[in-house]
Amino acid sequence: MSDAADGKPIIQLRGVRKVYRRDQQEIPVLDGIDLDIAERSFEALMGPSGSGKTTLLNLIAGIDRPTAGSVKVAGTEIQTLSEGDLASWRARYVGFIFQQYNLLPVLTAFQNVELPLLLAKLPRAERRRRVETALRVVGLADRTEHYPRQLSGGQEQRVAIARAIVTDPTIIVADEPTGDLDRKSGEEVLTLLDLLHREFGKTIVMVTHDPQAAERAEIIRKLDKGALAATERRAGEIER
Amino acid sequence: MEFVALIVKSAFRNRLRALLTAVGVAIAIVSFLFLRTIVSAWNAGAENAAADRMVVRNRISIIFPLPLSYLDKVKRVPGVTDVSWANWFGGMYKDQRNFFAKFAVDAPTYLSIYPEMTLSPEEKQAWMGDRMGAVVGAKLAEKYGWKVGDQIAIAGDIYPGDWKFTVRGVYHSTSKAFDERTMYFHWKYLNETVTEGRKDQLGVLLIRIGPGVPSAQVASAIDKQFENSVAETRTETEKAFQMAFLSMVSAVLVAIQIVSIVVLFILVLILANTMAMATRERTTEYAVLRAIGFSPRHVVMMVVGEGLVIGALGAALGVALTPPLVEVVGRGLEASLGNFLDLQGLALGPVAAAVAVAIGGGMLASAVPAWRAGRLRLVDALRKVD
Numbered sequence: 220m221s222d223a224a225d226g227k228p229i230i231q232l233r234g235v236r237k238v239y240r241r242d243q244q245e246i247p248v249l250d251g252i253d254l255d256i257a258e259r260s261f262e263a264l265m266g267p268s269g270s271g272k273t274t275l276l277n278l279i280a281g282i283d284r285p286t287a288g289s290v291k292v293a294g295t296e297i298q299t300l301s302e303g304d305l306a307s308w309r310a311r312y313v314g315f316i317f318q319q320y321n322l323l324p325v326l327t328a329f330q331n332v333e334l335p336l337l338l339a340k341l342p343r344a345e346r347r348r349r350v351e352t353a354l355r356v357v358g359l360a361d362r363t364e365h366y367p368r369q370l371s372g373g374q375e376q377r378v379a380i381a382r383a384i385v386t387d388p389t390i391i392v393a394d395e396p397t398g399d400l401d402r403k404s405g406e407e408v409l410t411l412l413d414l415l416h417r418e419f420g421k422t423i424v425m426v427t428h429d430p431q432a433a434e435r436a437e438i439i440r441k442l443d444k445g446a447l448a449a450t451e452r453r454a455g456e457i458e459r
Numbered sequence: 460m461e462f463v464a465l466i467v468k469s470a471f472r473n474r475l476r477a478l479l480t481a482v483g484v485a486i487a488i489v490s491f492l493f494l495r496t497i498v499s500a501w502n503a504g505a506e507n508a509a510a511d512r513m514v515v516r517n518r519i520s521i522i523f524p525l526p527l528s529y530l531d532k533v534k535r536v537p538g539v540t541d542v543s544w545a546n547w548f549g550g551m552y553k554d555q556r557n558f559f560a561k562f563a564v565d566a567p568t569y570l571s572i573y574p575e576m577t578l579s580p581e582e583k584q585a586w587m588g589d590r591m592g593a594v595v596g597a598k599l600a601e602k603y604g605w606k607v608g609d610q611i612a613i614a615g616d617i618y619p620g621d622w623k624f625t626v627r628g629v630y631h632s633t634s635k636a637f638d639e640r641t642m643y644f645h646w647k648y649l650n651e652t653v654t655e656g657r658k659d660q661l662g663v664l665l666i667r668i669g670p671g672v673p674s675a676q677v678a679s680a681i682d683k684q685f686e687n688s689v690a691e692t693r694t695e696t697e698k699a700f701q702m703a704f705l706s707m708v709s710a711v712l713v714a715i716q717i718v719s720i721v722v723l724f725i726l727v728l729i730l731a732n733t734m735a736m737a738t739r740e741r742t743t744e745y746a747v748l749r750a751i752g753f754s755p756r757h758v759v760m761m762v763v764g765e766g767l768v769i770g771a772l773g774a775a776l777g778v779a780l781t782p783p784l785v786e787v788v789g790r791g792l793e794a795s796l797g798n799f800l801d802l803q804g805l806a807l808g809p810v811a812a813a814v815a816v817a818i819g820g821g822m823l824a825s826a827v828p829a830w831r832a833g834r835l836r837l838v839d840a841l842r843k844v845d
Contacts, residue, residue: 274838277837277838280750282749282750282837282838282841283837283838302754302755303754303755303756306749306752306753306754306755306757307752307754309750309751309752310751310752310753311752314751315747315750315751317747317841321743321744321747323468323469323744324472325468325469325471325472326460326465326468330460330465330468333460334465334748334751335751335752337460337461337462337465338752338753338757382751383751386752
């Protein structure tokens with residue numbers, strides 16, 4: 220286990236186990252995870268396929284529940300929330316970035332970014348202001364009326380990032396955000412995440428296979444067979 | 460963008476499928492409304508029948524006449540205020556396909572009992588003054604291009620011979636129950652012309668009863684009077700008389716009504732199939748919406764809303780397409796069946812029912828896919844376990 224490098228932890232996992240059932244068979248994915256992630260930190264989760272890194276990310280983001288243990292994020296024990304409350308909590312605290320962007324093809328870039336704001340009772344003008352700001356941050360202010368099919372992969376992912384930040388969430392979770400992108404676009408996305416972390420003080424937790432992408436994080440946590448195997452700070456120090 | 464706009468846009472994510480489904484719904488709606496229009500056309504006469512009018516006919520069958528002598532006896536029955544009579548003439552105008560009803564009537568009393576049959580005072584006077592004069596309904600006159608003064612030749616069948624009439628008036632109707640595709644001429648002309656053995660015979664007696672007079676009491680009094688005579692009578696309200704005609708085709712009407720209900724059931728199946736496909740394809744999309752904060756309730760509302768949108772579009776298309784179809788098919792029926800079935804405009808009731816079923820069906824058809832979409836496990840839906 221590793222404590223947060225700086226500041227108070229915003230994410231705290233204690234004794235987290237996750238077991239999936241397939242027919243009668245139990246498949247343990249995470250086993251006894253204790254983890255603190257500090258507020259305003261940028262962390263990467265790495266590990267081989269099946270190591271449980273995406274499962275860990277899902278638990279932190281509140282889209283899955285632990286079989287045992289507790290997940291406390293932004294002061295809330297999220298495993299105790301109902302589905303409806305958990306959805307509201309996600310809307311308030313978490314911004315998602317997926318590997319395959321997952322934009323709605325029938326909506327323009329503007330409308331895709333606006334989606335999470337439909338849940339908040341905001342005046343239309345305020346929604347517009349926030350969406351335009353988010354798109355400006357990701358450098359797509361001139362692509363508001365473009366549909367996903369009219370954008371490159373990198374641009375689509377930047378729209379997805381704008382969608383993730385438009386509600387000004389506390390935490391941004393990114394699952395292989397550069398996995399489907401070429402090197403240049405991937406670099407742009409990582410630079411953007413860096414910017415969100417440094418300039419806007421967002422806590423970012425990113426799952427990645429790519430060591431170069433992980434290098435952008437302050438802390439790299441390595442998982443193996445459902446357990447935290449190592450924590451690497453960018454300075455190069457390795458904790459085991 | 461508002462939540463409703465998101466629902467509408469999502470409904471047309473696969474435009475071709477959404478439009479084909481809406482067209483499918485529209486076809487079902489058109490079929491339903493068309494079948495209901497046919498049923499309504501059959502029932503129109505009975506539904507709009509006057510409550511104070513009764514019909515006296517031969518008890519054995521309507522094809523057997525009543526003696527003229529019954530007229531005075533019926534007039535004297537307590538409660539009866541007016542009496543008229545009419546004989547079904549049959550006959551053919553130029554060709555068998557030119558079917559329309561022709562009645563020999565006692566014009567003054569007939570016009571009195573049927574005030575919904577309107578003629579101008581001049582036309583009325585002209586008809587009364589011409590023994591061979593006839594009046595024709597406005598639709599009939601329009602169909603054959605007849606105008607006042609024209610000669611009409613009818614080949615008799617029930618009453619053999621070549622019959623000549625002069626159009627003295629074109630009547631209009633103020634009631635749905637009284638159609639404008641019939642020809643009326645003087646019973647006296649018929650009675651004077653037929654052979655001796657067929658004189659002084661009446662097809663049916665048409666009576667009006669006073670306000671508040673129980674029709675059953677009048678019917679009983681009339682029929683009792685002619686019990687054990689050569690021509691026993693059957694007296695019934697105008698509505699019952701019309702219904703007796705309908706009962707001859709009741710099996711067909713019931714079949715049409717069943718088919719119309721089945722059509723609505725098919726409509727719901729079409730929508731259910733589309734909504735099931737649409738939600739299955741978009742499992743990941745719903746999971747993403749849930750992940751970014753949409754609750755299960757929001758997702759359910761979206762899916763049900765999409766069903767509603769497609770159902771409503773289909774209903775709108777169907778309701779818009781039905782009147783022209785009824786018009787075209789009505790003309791076709793007229794060409795093949797003559798004026799046997801007068802298809803009227805759409806009735807509000809069936810339209811409301813069809814729209815309600817399309818919209819409600821859309822929502823109902825979406826219920827199961829919506830429930831599934833609302834309950835999906837995000838991790839499974841995002842399809843990544845790593």
